[in-house]
Amino acid sequence: MRKAFDKLTSGMYLVGTKADKEAGCIVNTFEQVASKPELVVIAINKENYTCTQIRKSKKFNVTVLKEDTDKEIINTFGFSSSEFNDKYKAYNKKYDLLGLPYIENDMVALFSVRVKEEIDANTHIVFMGEVSESVLLSEDRPMTYDYYRTVKNGITPPKASTYQKPKAVSGYKCDVCGYIYRGEELPIDYICPICGQTHFTKICE
């Protein structure tokens, strides 16, 4: 059931990399999977420019967004392509020890990672890598994916691993007698053929 997936907890992260060009995108799929050595994974859509740049450079970094991160950062890095855009231009970027760009403001931690393995996950590539540097940037609270969706009313684009297609409208239920009108659009001024009133609630399946 789709709602079960909403119970998965994750954070909000900015992945940065560079091969031919600096690239970066928002992800909520970053996880530590071992501690000796410190191994982590990220899942990046094959169509994201960040994916092609990580495959070439074999390295990436991840910064953890703080709870009140400026929404513009999420809009810039989560909803446009680095192929046509210098996403870092508007921000005071820095470079980690791997020579990769990151934004320090609005972030609470930085991890620099060398890729050890790529796993094909159909639409995505799962990159597993070893952390070469980890830095605490601030003591602020990190933003969770749940906070982004429920408090910030944030949305998730189709290329995200956790994207859920909006449900299609299948009909309208009469608020008084429960009669169901089947169809995507309720005709204007439609009157319930059973009880004669005009209040209906959308049914999505």
Ligand SMILES: Cc1cc2nc3c(=O)[nH]c(=O)nc-3n(C[C@H](O)[C@H](O)[C@H](O)COP(=O)(O)O)c2cc1C
């Ligand atoms: C909340 C949120 C979560 C996302 N999670 C992922 C993810 O886990 N993996 C991914 O590949 N893209 C994810 N995305 C989508 C990318 O950030 C987006 O497609 C971006 O524009 C790609 O930029 P690029 O082409 O420069 O790499 C997410 C976006 C948002 C807003």
